[in-house]
Amino acid sequence: MLVEVPDAVAAASLAAWARRVGLAAEEVVPGAATVLVDGADPSAVREALDAWPGDTAPVGPGEPEEEVRIEVQYDGPDLGLVAAHWGCTEAEVVDRHTSLELVSAFCGFAPGFAYLAGLPEEWAVPRLPSPRPRVPAGSVAVADRWCAVYPTASPGGWRLIGTTTATLWDVGRRPPALLAPGTRVRFVAA
């Protein structure tokens, strides 16, 4: 069943809530404006939806007030491009990026790759015309209205503004993703 919601933050909020109330489902997958509930009894899903308070405030998988801080070396190859696009200096890109209050909306593309919502509309950044064949793990990136960190080395078309040594993905950790949907995130300059 695919549930449509107003936006990514509402999707993350609903998915986290469904997990918290223990909705019996194989998968609960938030998207940019939907929540997929797979392997569940449809009537149980409808019942749960009726009970959803509809609060769009994000509810993290752990402590609600917990915020993950990610230290970034702002040394990415596209830092100048993003500065030009935003009409500011590279130092101001760092100021703006570290001022953002972000929330992990959903994961996709690769395990632990979280789409972080909270970049204002006017700071949306176009993707590269063609993706780089290899983006190193730990690359801090922006594209459209999303921020992200590449958890593993992969091809990628996002604009790279920095790097972090934080471990975004570790199958031996619970949860394996540092930025599970619903997690609040702030970048800090290293």
Added chain:
Amino acid sequence: MSLEVVDPGPLTTVQDLGRVGWAHLGVPRAGALDRAAAARANRLVGNGRDAAVLETTVGGVTLRARDATTFAVTGAACDVRCDARAAPYGLPVTVPAGTTIRVGAALTGVRSYVAVRGGIDVDPVLGSRSTDTLAWVGPPRLAVEQVLPVGVPTGPLVPVDAAPVASASRVLVLSRGPRADWVEQLAWQALDGASYVVGADSDRVGLRLQGPDVGRARTGELASEGIVRGAVQLPPSGQPLVFLADHPTTGGYPVIAVASDDGLDACAQWRPGDRVTLRVR
């Protein structure tokens, strides 16, 4: 108990029922592509249905039994040899330690399954022994000289004289999906009964269908949303793609239909160039 890999073939992976419950973190489910064949192999050697098996791809696999063992081969039909002797396909075979088990290239279909009594006992990753070939979560693909641990049998070995299997279907039954309204009404009528050819770039991620373009009722992109196994996605090319076990967890092209569960096992055995018929329920 263990097996040694003599020749892994073009692509042989460990598969079980898949990695359930991690899609929200971007982890594909994986698991045996032809689930009925994998379950049959496990039954033939007295394993539970959640035991891990080996899944070959077209070219077979060669193993050496380090201990006396019982195995069975199902899925894509193939020659099975124990040292130089022919052994039955689709039935349990018990061999002494040191035997070389050669699972030949697929004669029909794509993927053969090798179940070993006790199950392949590699370390699970996030609760599953399956290899996902999209993000490579789980055990790596089989490599030469790799040693595969074998688990302890959990159930009795049931005598089997014959285990006939229905011939593979060439029909894929679709139900309308969440974005069915992205397709023109006339295109729906055309899809029912339409003939498509299986594309050469089909793999564990998806089965690509080549044939008449499916007309879109609307253009543009969709915001990324969750995808299920069996989702039929319609990219701008108009050529549908049926997502299989290693599908990405989210995607931005509209899911116009969902394939029936039984049909997905058949998808695992269709070869590039095979002609298949779509039906819309």
